[in-house]
Amino acid sequence: MKKITISDVARHANVSKSTVSQFLNKRYDYMSERTKRKIEATIGELNYQPNFVARSLKQKSTFTIGVVVANILHTFSTHFTRAIEDIFHKHDFQIIVCNADDEPQKERKYIEMLRAKQVDGIIIFPTGGNIDLYEQMKRDHFPIVFMDRIIEELEIETVLLDNHLASQMAVDQFIENGYNRIAIVTTSIIRHITPRVERIEGYRKALNSHGIEVDEAYIKTADADQMSKALTELFQLDMPPRAILAGNDIALIEVLKFMKETGKQIPEDVAVIGIDDVTFASFFTPPITTIAQPTNEMAERAAKGLLDQMKKEEGEEQLPIVERFTPSLIVRSSSL
Template sequence: MAKVTMADVAKEAGVSKSTVSQYLNKRYEYMGHDTKKRIEEAIAKLGYQPNFLARSLKQKRTSTIGIIVANIMHRFSTEVSRSIEDFFHEHDIHAIVCNADDNPKKEKKYIEMLRAKQVDGLIIFPTGKNIALYESMIKENYPVVFMDRKIEELNVDTIAVNNKESTYHAIKHFIEAGHEQIALITPPLTISSRIERVEGYKQALSDHNLTLNPDYLKSVEIPAIQSELDKMFSLSKSPTALLAGNDLVLLEVLAFLKEKGIKVPRDLSLIVFDNLSFAHISEPTITAIIQPAYEMGKKAAELLLAQIMKENVTTPTEHIFEGRLIVRKSSEGYLFSK
């Protein structure tokens, strides 16, 4: 059976090939409703499938972009990816999502693979360890946007939340409730967002004349968190408040507290820096610093599309969004005397 061509569709609809091409590329400005309807019906009747490869060669674009997330297990990453995919779906551009596991070698492999597939641009949660590769993309004017992490020495559009300020407000919330023994646990300080959260923690303590206790500040791999918590809560003065640096840290904290019979908020006030699907329905409900993930993803997508289309391109800059402290029951109930 012969392959149905654009010429066949044009003949069936009684229009020119160029009109069918305009229809397929959604250039409807000067196309009447009846014409669009005839082309649509002709495509359905003949079972026409556009040749996307030929279109890509003609347009010098593949209508595909790549998203390289650091860890797809984080809800923030999935929300951002969903937002990006939604945006590009509306523009008939496909999105490929790759999970780098915060591994520089894996990240490099995905960047090279996606570029070999000639995707039109990349949105990356960078590990920060492939500087030469990032620089080469920037030098080539290849469309790229960084998400969540800043690489200070690079001139690239970057989307992030105000990590330092958001953490500062969370620690201040603890202090205003009467806490002095305040802990922070994060994964290793290998990326800007974690470093900034630690900076916000230290600044809040300093501004409120509280001494930094190094035993209350831990930045370790996820599997080591419960062991560090065991040491922390074996101290003569254990923490009365704790900020979990992200959602995966929180899960380890909750598992530890359950095993040790430590009750929230009676024995420990708790806040998490991350978006949680269950924060408002857990018992107790969990106080959280919420990142506007969907809005951040949309902004990243807009910036990338502008670079791809070479329209409304501005000087690369950092776009900083505000985190919101949503106070719930887990940070209430401080029953200790000063």
């Protein structure tokens, strides 16, 4: 079967090729409704499929964005990816989502694949294990935005939460409700993942600001499969904590599982706050107090940063920016 071309559409609709091209690119400024309807009907009648490869070559763009998340299991990663897809869809871009599982080797493979596919830019939740690759992208002036995590050695545009403030809000909430034996539990900090490290730092500073000495035994970091052991150690202390700050959604799930398995009541035995507003927080029994990230605002900022880089003229310098967003406290029964 002969492949239908833009010329066939133009001839059938009795308009010029440039008019059809303007229609396909949604440039309707000087196009009547009658012409638009005629072209649309012709495209349907002929079953015309635009040649996106030719379009990419002509406009020097594949209209594709890569998103490399460190771990898709994190609620924030999932919600962010959903938000970024909506934003780029409005700009007629498609996205390719890759999950690195916090493994630098897997991250490298995905970044190299995305660049081989000539995506127009990449948003990365960096594992931190591929400095040379990040540096190469920077040298190539390849559009890139880091999300959620800072790589100190590199000046790359980065969007993330004010993690210190997130911990401060949680500690303040606990103390306001009479708790002063406060622990923090989060996933492994072996790779110095920014939000995990900063939330512990924020926890320390918050306790100090209230005149409470930091008890190192109250700080636990572990992979999810070791979290139960870490929590057991916490509650075997002579003075176990009366409140727990879960540093992220995965830690919160493990804390809640542990409480159920050991028969501990929330908040009667232990008060709980989680950073990241998980979907089940409002209908869990009891409802869980959380610190929420402004996911949509952060996605908008990351998308704008990437689009601005993509429009930048060659040789034009753009100063890297690290922008932090303010979290919000959602008070529910678990911290009262």
